[in-house]
Amino acid sequence: xxxxxxxxxxxxxxxxxxxxxxxxxxxxxxxxxxxxxxxxxxxxxxxxxxxxxxxxxxxxxxxxxxxxxxxxxxxxxxxxxxxxxxxxxxxxxxxxxxxxxxxxxxxxxxxxxxxxxxxxxxxxxxxxxxxxxxxxxxxxxxxxxxxxxxxxxxxxxxxxx
Numbered sequence: 001x002x003x004x005x006x007x008x009x010x011x012x013x014x015x016x017x018x019x020x021x022x023x024x025x026x027x028x029x030x031x032x033x034x035x036x037x038x039x040x041x042x043x044x045x046x047x048x049x050x051x052x053x054x055x056x057x058x059x060x061x062x063x064x065x066x067x068x069x070x071x072x073x074x075x076x077x078x079x080x081x082x083x084x085x086x087x088x089x090x091x092x093x094x095x096x097x098x099x100x101x102x103x104x105x106x107x108x109x110x111x112x113x114x115x116x117x118x119x120x121x122x123x124x125x126x127x128x129x130x131x132x133x134x135x136x137x138x139x140x141x142x143x144x145x146x147x148x149x150x151x152x153x154x155x156x157x158x159x160x161x
Contacts (some may be wrong), residue, residue, distance in 0.1 A: 005071050007106070007133030009080045011125065013055035016077040017065065024069040032132065039068040085132060087139045092147030103137050110134030 002003035005023055010016035024132040030038075036045040040061050053056040057065065057074070066072045072086065079086045089100035 004133075005073075007129060008073075009132060009134075010073055010077040011131050013057070013077060014052060016074040017052045017055065017057055020065050020069040020071070023071055023073070024114050027070055028068070030068055033055050035065065035068045060120045068161065079133065085139060087136050087143065090140055090143035090147045092144060094148075094149060095141070097145065099141075103141060106137045107134050 002159045003019075003022075005019075005027075008019065010019050018097050021032055021035065032048055033045045036042040036048040040047060040048060048141075051061075063151040066074060069143055076086050110130045110133065113122055117124065
């Protein structure tokens with residue numbers, strides 16, 4: 001089964017870094033050597049392997065590693081470890097049908113996870129991941145509606161005025 005990168009929450013720094021490497025390979029065809037040299041400014045991958053093994057990546061390399069994989073897995077781990085949610089900054093743009101369908105899917109999965117957990121068919125961590133994804137999605141829609149009267153330009157969008 002493929003991992004749902006948008007909602008998966010790593011349980012340790014090492015798992016977050018391993019997830020970054022796996023996502024970079026799956027989605028961007030970037031191996032460890034390429035990540036280390038092209039994105040982290042290392043001469044070879046040995047340091048990255050060491051950091052992944054002990055979960056001790058230097059703070060200045062967190063953002064470049066997350067950009068290389070396209071998902072903020074280390075940041076998501078840190079937020080979850082502090083009991084916080086990670087919500088993309090809403091832009092106030094008009095909601096599309098696919099946005100609402102995605103919200104329905106995430107919320108249905110959250111409710112299903114609670115039912116599965118209460119029946120003993122799912123672990124607490126799996127249930128918490130589904131609930132966190134639902135809360136984050138609802139929080140984004142809340143902020144998007146709140147921001148609607150003062151929309152922000154999305155990156156790459158050109159203002160016609």
